[in-house]
Amino acid sequence: MDVSVVIPAYNEEARLGATLDRVLGFLRERGHDHEILVVDDGSRDGTAALAETYGGRGVRLLRNPTNRGKGYSVRRGMLAANRPQVLFSDADLSTPIEELDKLAIPLREGAAAVAIGSRAVAGAQVEVSQPFYRVAMGKIFNRMVRLIALGGLADTQCGFKLFTREAAQAVFSRQRFERFGFDVEVLYIARKLGLKIAEVPVRWVNSAETKVSAVRDAADMFLDLFRIRWNDLRGRYRDPAP
Numbered sequence: 346m347d348v349s350v351v352i353p354a355y356n357e358e359a360r361l362g363a364t365l366d367r368v369l370g371f372l373r374e375r376g377h378d379h380e381i382l383v384v385d386d387g388s389r390d391g392t393a394a395l396a397e398t399y400g401g402r403g404v405r406l407l408r409n410p411t412n413r414g415k416g417y418s419v420r421r422g423m424l425a426a427n428r429p430q431v432l433f434s435d436a437d438l439s440t441p442i443e444e445l446d447k448l449a450i451p452l453r454e455g456a457a458a459v460a461i462g463s464r465a466v467a468g469a470q471v472e473v474s475q476p477f478y479r480v481a482m483g484k485i486f487n488r489m490v491r492l493i494a495l496g497g498l499a500d501t502q503c504g505f506k507l508f509t510r511e512a513a514q515a516v517f518s519r520q521r522f523e524r525f526g527f528d529v530e531v532l533y534i535a536r537k538l539g540l541k542i543a544e545v546p547v548r549w550v551n552s553a554e555t556k557v558s559a560v561r562d563a564a565d566m567f568l569d570l571f572r573i574r575w576n577d578l579r580g581r582y583r584d585p586a587p
C-alpha cells in the first residue's frame with residue numbers, strides 16, 4: 346500500500362522516538378510506500394526537535410505555534426497528507442501499527458472509504474485495558490453517541506482511523522471541532538456524505554501515560570454531540586468550512 350501516517354503530538358518527547366522507529370520499521374518491512382506527518386501541537390518539550398531528527402527518513406513535521414487541540418492537529422495533518430490512503434494514529438501506539446493491515450482490507454476491497462479501529466466489536470483484543478473509569482466513561486459516551494449523533498458504531502473513540510485520500514479531503518475540509526469531539530464529528534460527516542465506514546476489531550495495548558483529562562473534557566464531549574446536530578441543521582457540513 347501507499348500510505349500517509351498522521352501522528353498528532355502534544356508533549357510527546359518521551360514516547361515519540363520509539364513510535365517513529367516502530368512505524369518506520371513496520372512500513373519498511375511490509376514494503377509499504379509511505380510518508381509520516383508529525384503534527385506538533387505547540388509542545389513545550391522537545392517533541393518538534395525530536396521529529397526533526399527523522400527528517401531524512403520520510404517524516405514531515407508540521408508545527409502549530411500554540412496548542413490548538415487534537416481535532417485541529419489531526420485535521421491539519423489529514424489535509425496535508427498526499428498518499429492514496431491516510432491513517433491517523435495516537436502517538437502512543439495503543440493500537441499497534443501492525444493493525445493498519447487489517448484496516449486496509451475493507452478499503453482495498455472497495456467495501457468502505459473509512460475504516461476505524463474498534464475495541465468494542467467481536468474479535469477485538471484488549472490486552473492492556475484503559476483504567477476502569479475510562480472504560481466505563483467510554484461505554485457511556487458511546488451509548489450517548491448512538492442516541493444523539495450517529496448509530497451503528499460501537500467505538501468511535503479509538504485513535505486509529507484510515508481514510509482514502511478523497512474521503513479524508515472531503516471529510517476533514519468540513520470538520521470543525523478543535524478538541525475532542527472531533528472523532529464523532531468526522532464519522533458523522535462521512536455518513537452524511539454517503540461514505541461507507543467499516544468498524545474493524547483491533548488489538549489495544551493501553552499506554553498508561555495520558556495527555557488527556559478525560560474527566561475535565563467529558564462534559565464538553567457530551568455537548569459536542571449536540572453541537573454536531575446543530576451544525577448539521579444549520580447546513581454547516583454541506584460545504585468545506587471557510
Ligand SMILES: Nc1nc2c(ncn2[C@@H]2O[C@H](COP(=O)(O)OP(=O)(O)O)[C@@H](O)[C@H]2O)c(=O)[nH]1
Pocket residue numbers: 352353354355356357384385386412413414415416418419434435436437439504552554555556557
Ligand atoms: N494535538 C494535540 N494532541 C493531543 C493533545 N492532547 C493529546 N494529544 C494527542 O492525542 C493522542 C492521544 O493522547 P493520549 O495521551 O494517548 O490520550 P489517551 O490515551 O486517550 O489518554 C496523542 O497522540 C497525544 O499526543 C492536544 O492538546 N493537542
Ligand SMILES: [Mg+2]
Pocket residue numbers: 435437439552554555
Ligand atoms: Mg493513549
